[in-house]
Amino acid sequence: MAMIRSSVVACVFFCVVAYNSLLVLGRPATFLEDFRITWSDSHIRQIEGGRAIQLVLDQNSGCGFASKRQYLFGRVSMKIKLVPGDSAGTVTAFYMNSDTNAVRDELDFEFLGNRSGQPYTVQTNIYAHGKGDREQRINLWFDPALEFHTYTIMWNHHHIVFYVDEVPIRVYKNNEVKGIPYPLHQPMGVYSTLWEADDWATRGGLEKIDWSKAPFLAYYKDFDLEGCAVPGPANCAANTANWWEGSAYQSLTAIEYRRYKWVRVNHMIYDYCTDRSRYPVPPPECLAGY
Numbered sequence: 001m002a003m004i005r006s007s008v009v010a011c012v013f014f015c016v017v018a019y020n021s022l023l024v025l026g027r028p029a030t031f032l033e034d035f036r037i038t039w040s041d042s043h044i045r046q047i048e049g050g051r052a053i054q055l056v057l058d059q060n061s062g063c064g065f066a067s068k069r070q071y072l073f074g075r076v077s078m079k080i081k082l083v084p085g086d087s088a089g090t091v092t093a094f095y096m097n098s099d100t101n102a103v104r105d106e107l108d109f110e111f112l113g114n115r116s117g118q119p120y121t122v123q124t125n126i127y128a129h130g131k132g133d134r135e136q137r138i139n140l141w142f143d144p145a146l147e148f149h150t151y152t153i154m155w156n157h158h159h160i161v162f163y164v165d166e167v168p169i170r171v172y173k174n175n176e177v178k179g180i181p182y183p184l185h186q187p188m189g190v191y192s193t194l195w196e197a198d199d200w201a202t203r204g205g206l207e208k209i210d211w212s213k214a215p216f217l218a219y220y221k222d223f224d225l226e227g228c229a230v231p232g233p234a235n236c237a238a239n240t241a242n243w244w245e246g247s248a249y250q251s252l253t254a255i256e257y258r259r260y261k262w263v264r265v266n267h268m269i270y271d272y273c274t275d276r277s278r279y280p281v282p283p284p285e286c287l288a289g290y
């Protein structure tokens with residue numbers, strides 16, 4: 001997709017007229033160009049000519065999809081409209097995973113549904129070199145089922161940032177020099193699933209899924225995968241000219257940092273770094289700074 005992006009820049013002068021006829025610049029025309037269904041074909045419907053999809057969860061099954069290729073560094077994002085109303089017990093996940101269980105690298109967004117009128121929770125987690133247990137949770141400051149919002153994972157040699165629209169909700173720095181594990185070597189695929197997890201998802205499992213509200217529906221569109229595709233050119237990942245490695249992306253901008261602090265102060269409801277019952281001594285990455 002990096003190539004497509006530069007062609008976007010090149011066409012600034014003459015593509016304006018063509019813009020209205022192109023649905024999305026720099027993005028795949030259809031879901032099936034970049035993704036395949038991995039779980040329950042019958043529960044994923046292509047809509048808008050295959051440019052968007054609807055995920056269905058009912059008593060028979062949830063469903064899931066995965067990218068056709070893996071990526072080593074880059075930025076992946078998609079627009080999602082989550083299950084509306086009484087979504088308690090449902091979990092929608094959007095994540096990257098190396099598929100190497102013993103030394104798993106994984107970057108997780110999990111959207112935990114709630115009873116009508118109660119806030120959605122977003123849980124993030126990071127596995128590096130096989131070790132996870134780095135959960136953080138925030139309550140969203142808007143209803144993510146009313147409209148599409150953009151969810152993004154930015155991953156380069158400097159840091160990993162999870163974004164909700166323009167707001168960074170989590171930053172994990174590359175502190176390998178301090179002995180803190182960081183995903184640097186394994187490409188990761190991009191995945192999403194919608195399933196039922198009412199044994200833990202909502203208020204720790206107290207709130208059960210209400211099947212009378214089924215089917216539960218989520219919508220996705222504007223899939224955007226930009227990174228070093230694997231298989232692909234072997235020297236791509238180390239190329240410092242890749243836009244996602246650029247100086248603008250090596251740390252948060254001042255505005256992003258303000259937004260990030262705002263989330264942490266006003267919307268964070270759980271941080272493993274401050275959970276003394278789990279970690280009497282905070283894990284080293286919690287002390288290494290953002």
Ligand SMILES: *[C@@H]1O[C@H](CO)[C@@H](O)[C@H](O)[C@H]1NC(C)=O
Nearest residue numbers: 112114118119121201202203
């Ligand atoms: C659901 O709503 C309750 C009550 O406002 C809140 O405490 C909780 O964090 C919300 N999210 C989940 C996933 O339980």
